[in-house]
Amino acid sequence: MIQRDAAARCTLKAPISAVGRGLHSGADVRLTLRPAALNTGIVFRRTDLGVDVAAKFDNVTDTRLCTLISRGDAKIGTIEHLMAALAAAGVDDLIVEVDAPELPVFDGSAAPFLFLIESAGVIEHGGARPVLEILRPVRVEQNGAFAELRPHADGGTGFDISLSIEFAARAIGAQAYHFNLSTAGFADEIARARTFTQRGEIEALRQAGLARGGSLANAVVVDDDKIMNPEGLRYADEFVRHKLLDVIGDLYLAGAPISGRFIGSRTGHALNNQLLRAVYADQANYRLATGALEAPLQLTAA
Numbered sequence: 001m002i003q004r005d006a007a008a009r010c011t012l013k014a015p016i017s018a019v020g021r022g023l024h025s026g027a028d029v030r031l032t033l034r035p036a037a038l039n040t041g042i043v044f045r046r047t048d049l050g051v052d053v054a055a056k057f058d059n060v061t062d063t064r065l066c067t068l069i070s071r072g073d074a075k076i077g078t079i080e081h082l083m084a085a086l087a088a089a090g091v092d093d094l095i096v097e098v099d100a101p102e103l104p105v106f107d108g109s110a111a112p113f114l115f116l117i118e119s120a121g122v123i124e125h126g127g128a129r130p131v132l133e134i135l136r137p138v139r140v141e142q143n144g145a146f147a148e149l150r151p152h153a154d155g156g157t158g159f160d161i162s163l164s165i166e167f168a169a170r171a172i173g174a175q176a177y178h179f180n181l182s183t184a185g186f187a188d189e190i191a192r193a194r195t196f197t198q199r200g201e202i203e204a205l206r207q208a209g210l211a212r213g214g215s216l217a218n219a220v221v222v223d224d225d226k227i228m229n230p231e232g233l234r235y236a237d238e239f240v241r242h243k244l245l246d247v248i249g250d251l252y253l254a255g256a257p258i259s260g261r262f263i264g265s266r267t268g269h270a271l272n273n274q275l276l277r278a279v280y281a282d283q284a285n286y287r288l289a290t291g292a293l294e295a296p297l298q299l300t301a302a
């Protein structure tokens with residue numbers, strides 16, 4: 001089912017749809033994942049506006065609460081958890097239809113998206129899968145947080161991620177996690193980790209008209225040393241696993257799977273996006289491992 005190591009490009013076998021609530025609007029959003037032609041890349045389509053936006057780092061226009069891509073006034077937010085599931089499943093070409101400015105949040109994790117992808121099925125459909133090989137260290141920093149991509153050490157393969165976080169809230173504290181996306185562990189180790197927020201932040205978001213759809217059903221809510229969700233945590237270190245999930249999703253906006261090592265501390269959507277911009281700012285930083293990569297990287301919109 002999962003074609004992560006396929007040599008050819010992959011899409012879905014069949015379209016699949018789901019309806020879920022948007023985190024910020026609180027309104028229902030219809031999501032359809034549609035098989036796409038070779039070299040389409042991942043393209044988001046606002047069916048209510050008739051506008052397409054490629055899932056590329058240079059279309060990211062807001063990273064404050066989620067990763068949001070836009071073209072003109074057509075916005076599509078909260079794409080990162082679906083993008084993580086697509087990266088893990090090895091989907092290269094796909095049309096993602098939504099009829100609202102954000103994706104459904106579902107349970108705040110990538111697991112529902114992975115379920116949809118696996119239910120539809122992933123197939124190879126030809127071409128050559130590109131790989132973005134990191135050739136020299138690239139680092140971005142902000143307020144003591146950093147995100148870095150490095151070439152593999154001898155023998156390293158795939159997209160290898162080491163992440164640490166530190167929060168004043170005692171229920172989170174300091175956590176670290178290491179994961180290699182070329183392993184089969186995404187579904188068990190990463191996909192189910194939910195997004196999280198602190199109790200004090202919720203009131204501010206609500207007053208700003210945001211997080212209307214937010215609830216204990218789609219986020220872990222922390223109040224210093226307490227977890228407000230009655231069911232508790234899915235993993236003792238669910239917080240760092242979720243932040244690692246976000247790194248996978250945000251960096252899949254590179255337009256190709258990454259071959260290299262990510263090292264980050266307290267990184268978020270903004271820094272993850274800055275890192276990709278920094279990589280692509282200098283051609284000495286990277287190499288496109290197959291000739292087929294030129295097409296998806298130059299894609300601006302279908």
Ligand SMILES: [Zn+2]
Binds near residue numbers: 195
């Ligand atoms: Zn997230």
